[in-house]
Amino acid sequence: MSSRRAFLKAGGIALFGVGFGGVPSFMARAADSKKILSPYKKKKIMVCIFQRGAMDGLMAVTPFTDTYLQAARPTLFMSAAKKGTGTSLIDLDGRFGLHPSMAAFEPLFREKRLAIVHGIGSPNTTRSHFDAQDYMESGMPFNKGAASGWLNRAVGLLGHDATPFRAVSLTSSMPRSFYGDNAAIAINDLKDFAIQMKGNPMSANVAAKSFEDLYDQASSSLLKETGKESFDAIKMLQKTDVKNYVPANGVRYPGTALGNALKQIAQLIKMDVGLEVAFAESGGWDTHFNQGTDTGIFARNVTDLSQCITAFWSDISAYQDDVTLMTMTEFGRTVKQNGTGGTDHGRASCNFILGNDVNGGLVHGNIQQLSVENLADGRDLAVTTDFRSVFSEVADKHLRINNDAALFPDWKGDKIGVMNKV
Template structure:
């Protein structure tokens, strides 16, 4: 006997679209008709931002008093000295926030933003593809894990989704983090949805055919009806005038892809459509050459990241208590700069965690003096905090899920205690 929910889970229905704008009209109509009980209950939301390409944590949050860092980066080193032009933002007398991250400083001073330094994967690979796969699957020593850690987190929430928007990635395709048996959607924009079937071979074999024709051919009446209803819903999506959406508190989102993604996440949260896990991406962090210091590609990426996060946080307003934002990146960069004014693939980096339940205003983790004898392979910042210890703590405490052995099945470490009780 195939149930509607069983079909959704087995088929792994993913939705994605192009354009810009609002919320599907069928969701609002379903709520109005009483078809989705409890849809408007406030829910806790975890937003993860993947910085793809490997962010240089030693420049984003620099141990600026370390003489070894200064020697290793003769043209990339930055200081917090007030006499310098656009200095680092001194956080605690040892670590300095890159000036392009200035939009995050108020949250840090208000103890809402925590920074974890020396974070990374225990797997020493320097392959972008492998490192991202391991981090998103949450199994850094096991290839081929069929599910992602965020999808498993959805499965541990203890309740079924009231809508297809319980777990949403604001990307053109579903990220590795959200692969799995639990429903998740990938939406490049909230208007003009198309439909893509994932998860079974029959669907994959017929992916080139239209969605409507695909379901015309099925011999299972319930499967056919479910598909038809979803197709009909996709045809009647309407904007609800969210093209003219006005962010709260004069929040100004950058015009780039990340800003647009976070703006749409804010819309979903504030419309109470059942969102609990959200995912977005920031790209361009592979800075092998001409990395720059106060200006350049790295500074521009940091500015876009911080301005996007700050705009989202301001826009959330009274919803801030429900939301946690966490960044991640597959690995860091070498301590020494290379011959082309950049940095190469390294090991540990840093990440940012923002929320009212964070014990913020601190830089967590261990970063030893960057003397050669303290570096991995004589070149890299050592990973002293397994990313799973932070991801697990944030997910279990904020989303109130239990089952760390399911969320990260190969890990039995301790929390870093970045969250309030």
């Protein structure tokens, strides 16, 4: 239970003027030792976004000089040649072009805060969404029975004490990535983190007080300690007007699920409640039908993804040094377009990593000029970078988790330099 105790010490004293029901007991103690605040402040935050459904990495970041790709995608291929309409690819480096609907990413890429890894994926060749997501989230691509998720193991490897908000998933139920022994919260909406009596807020306060007293007295230490943490956590959140949150810098988040999730992650970051690993999801990437080019389903998806992320990034401008954000998706899509204007399940895709300690402005990875010989099963972009090599590097350089054997058992491999050397 040492971690629970430590929360009381570390729990962000600056937040608490008055808590309801009196001053939280730990505040008095914490007030005597301001010193402990500084290491706490230094904590880094990793934000992960899972793009469920398998993003077409070849359309998000297109190797536009590749004639094989062009031939394989007669109606999906876009060119980087300027047409003056704003609908051509954004030329990143003479070889790769960013989808025009991700224009919001361009400045971050040019500022070298945004890195792209192309050809990333899992060594397990399954093309089932379920299995591939399961493997990527557990971080053990050949072990169905892996009990824990990689982010839960990451949390356990942080090596210091936790607050209740250390690991938060902005989803309605716990994602596979967070399965495991370390405490994590799954919550859709931060304002639900309170004692609630719908239509009867006054009674809710009375009930809260009653519960707080009861749990304080509980004979089970698990219930007692967790009860205490719960009420402390409520108090933390209630110091801020969660519902009427105003993002910084005039930022407006897209009103989508992802926008909402990132907005709340930004709030938690700013509240300084001890967040270290956050998780959110983005859906709709399974584009078998009519995925479109500069407009259409895929364009809408990447617009949302890039605008949500850039909104988040400018909202947390004062905290950017502490935050690294990484996207992931279970696999990529077929090189060849299918008969219904879409693409089917493939192998490698690409991902995005954003942060001030990221080795940005580069398309990392090792994808070759496409040809039948170097495609996986003769049809898909081959996986040339194991996802664990990238995930572990971000965890290592940003969160200082350097125990790869514990983070990704069964894996040994090299880092590819997506993060700056410190």
